[in-house]
Amino acid sequence: MFDGYLDDLCPECLLNKVNSHLLLNDSDFYECPKCNLQISFREYPIATVLNFRGKGKIRTEKKSISNDNFGAGLAPMDSNSKKFLSTSQLFEDENSFKEYISKIPNK
Numbered sequence: 001m002f003d004g005y006l007d008d009l010c011p012e013c014l015l016n017k018v019n020s021h022l023l024l025n026d027s028d029f030y031e032c033p034k035c036n037l038q039i040s041f042r043e044y045p046i047a048t049v050l051n052f053r054g055k056g057k058i059r060t061e062k063k064s065i066s067n068d069n070f071g072a073g074l075a076p077m078d079s080n081s082k083k084f085l086s087t088s089q090l091f092e093d094e095n096s097f098k099e100y101i102s103k104i105p106n107k
């Protein structure tokens with residue numbers, strides 16, 4: 001169930017009841033190996049959901065999100081931001097999150 005906060009599982013895959021661990025990629029974003037959703041921690045404790053998918057270039061050491069960083073609030077990316085910053089407004093509910101990810105192009 002979507003609660004608006006991130007642990008180390010992909011929030012998009014969770015909607016489909018799939019547990020997929022986010023892993024650091026070569027752009028320093030956390031990426032889902034299954035759907036390639038990308039999350040930025042640059043504004044931690046905001047977890048910004050990027051509006052474009054990764055290319056599956058997961059770092060070889062397979063670094064996942066540590067327990068200490070669980071609980072960041074999921075927010076959409078500001079589409080005008082060139083630095084992948086969020087809108088600073090967390091997703092209000094599952095529907096707003098679903099609507100946002102439905103507009104992220106597939107790779």
Ligand SMILES: [Zn+2]
Binds near residue numbers: 010011013034
């Ligand atoms: Zn996923």
